[in-house]
Amino acid sequence: MPRSGVGLKEFERKFERERDSWRTLRKDSDDRKTYDEVFDKDNLMRIYKLFSDGVIDQVDFPISTGKEGNVFRALTRDGKYLALKIFRTSTATFKDMAKYVAGDPRFKGISRNRKKMIMTWSSKEFRNLQRFAEAGVRVPKAVACHQNMIVMEYIGTDSSPAPMMRSVQLKDPSGVAEKLLVYVRRAYSEGGLVHGDLSEFNVLMDGDEPVLIDVGQSVLLRHPMAEELLDRDIGNIARYFRKYGLNIDIERELKEIRKR
Ligand SMILES: Nc1ncnc2c1ncn2[C@@H]1O[C@H](COP(=O)(O)OP(=O)(O)OP(=O)(O)O)[C@@H](O)[C@H]1O
Ligand SMILES: [Mg+2]
Known part of the structure; x- marks a missing residue:
């Protein structure tokens, strides 16, 4: 029995209403196709599972429609916000995913089946x-x-999700850059991880605080691509902060990170 006493049929009806109201906001037919795909029968059942487990109570509104999936704001039963990321099961970047998963000992023996x-x-x-x-x-x-x-x-806030770093004018660019470098260092030395897709697109600004997102491709240090991805991450940070007139010494940073 679902936690809130709402049966599947009722949930489906409630959900249909929410979904229809978003769709009318979206005139573009590609967007509609995305919506139909995201909310197919399988996904609806999965959302129902999150709902009956008491994780979320409502899918609020779409925050982002990307290549690999969609991110929604969701509401808990007591009105708190959460983010729900739904990966598209017919993603076009499946081959890239395999590359990142294959070298990871945590996911040994994963089948080549797309859905899995x-x-x-x-x-x-x-x-x-x-x-x-x-x-x-x-x-x-x-x-x-x-x-x-x-x-x-x-x-984010009540009124809007946090913006990407690329779309804000930073008040304290050197402070933010330093924080990001500290995060990369900590991830490497404490977590044994490399983000792997770090850029101004995958950092959200929670007020003045940078928050790293999109960590699906992040790899453990023993992954064959780890060091190459670390070079790229640091390179991206250095490149981005040049527009603020900051000169990050890439070689020195990399040496510093790898020392630990
Ligand atoms: N926890 C979160 N809170 C608020 N917004 C979020 C959150 N996670 C993701 N987003 C929003 O959704 C967008 C896409 O998220 P993410 O980068 O994780 O997915 P993606 O699969 O890489 O999508 P894309 O291909 O668009 O980059 C982000 O740019 C951000 O605007
Ligand atoms: Mg992203």
Whole structure:
């Protein structure tokens, strides 16, 4: 019996109403297609599971529609916000995913089946979120993971989700840059992790605080691509902060990180 006493049929009706109201907001037919795909029968059942487990009470509104999936704001029963990331099971970037999962001992023997790979990918992102947090890196707090869905802390305010770093004018660029470098260092030395896709697109600004997101591709140090990805992450940070007139010494930073 579902926690809130709402049966599946009733849940479906409630959900249909929410979904229809978003769809009318979206005129673009590609967007509609995305919505129909995201809320197919399988996903609806998975959301129902999160609902009956008491994790979320409502899917609030879409925050982002990306290549690999969609992020929604969700509400808990007591009105708190969460973020729900739903990976598309027909993703076009399946081959790339395999590359990141294959070298990870935590996911040995994962089949080449597309659907299973997506499920593995979302559990990889979930576990990476936990691992980053344990290492002292600010990421959204991991709340729950179910098949192709991740529930995590919502970063933002009542009125809007936190902006990407690229779309804000930083008040204290050198402070933020230093914090990001500290996070990369901590992830490496405390967590044994490399983000792997660090850029101004995958840092949200919670007020003045940077928050790392999108950690599905993050790898353990023993992954064959780890060092190459670390070079790229640091390179991206250095490049981005040049526009603020900061000159980050890439070689020195890398040496500093690898010392530990
Ligand atoms: N926890 C969160 N709180 C608020 N907003 C979030 C959260 N997680 C993700 N978002 C929003 O959703 C967007 C996409 O998230 P993310 O980067 O994790 O997914 P993605 O699969 O890489 O999508 P894309 O291909 O668009 O980058 C982010 O840019 C951000 O705006
Ligand atoms: Mg992203």
